[in-house]
Amino acid sequence: MNKNNSLHEIVLKPLTKIYINDMITFANDIRVAQSCHLPYPFTLKNAQEIVTKSMHEQERQKGLHFAICQKEQFVGVINLGSMPKRDQVFWLSYWVGFPFWGQGFASTAVTKLLDSIKRENKVSKVYTAVWDGNGASKHILQKNGFKKSRCRLGGQDYHNRFRNEKVWEMLLQITK
């Protein structure tokens, strides 16, 4: 595995319209979409809707949405969205463009985002879900302190991708 030796250069930048073209370039890839929430094919309209929703949530402090960048190079996206009717409970998701896999980008982005919310003390729990076949993502979550909370069979969510396959719900308890 080609580990990136300049992980300290990874920065999380607010997800805005300037990343729309990069998002299309790297998200419109079945290798990326097949294990996460992204639609495939991933179109200009999809990118515009995600960015508009992200900017709206950021302004209202209902979520944190970042482009993962190495210096000026976009490599992926990480989101922490609020969960309806659940104060201080958030939902984590992330993806990295295929050319950048295996270099520590997702691990570093998850750690950086969690470190920043722990400092701010406004989040009590972070949930996410991961398809059982996504070994890399399960590993990233576990090394960042997430615990398996329950296993269910996938349904119509995730564009039907995990229908009848095991999906792990994972929880990071930050404050009691």
Ligand SMILES: CC(C)(COP(=O)(O)OP(=O)(O)OC[C@H]1O[C@@H](n2cnc3c(N)ncnc32)[C@H](O)[C@@H]1OP(=O)(O)O)[C@@H](O)C(=O)NCCC(=O)NCCS
């Ligand atoms: C999953 C994904 C985010 C990983 O991104 P990445 O930048 O390649 O991940 P990293 O390089 O930071 O870390 C991968 C880790 O998983 C480990 N790993 C890789 N394949 C693995 C496997 N099959 N089983 C267990 N661990 C695995 C690596 O060794 C590495 O761990 P280490 O740093 O402790 O050695 C990326 O592949 C992706 O975007 N996939 C499509 C979208 C997706 O699945 N998003 C997450 C949805 S829950």
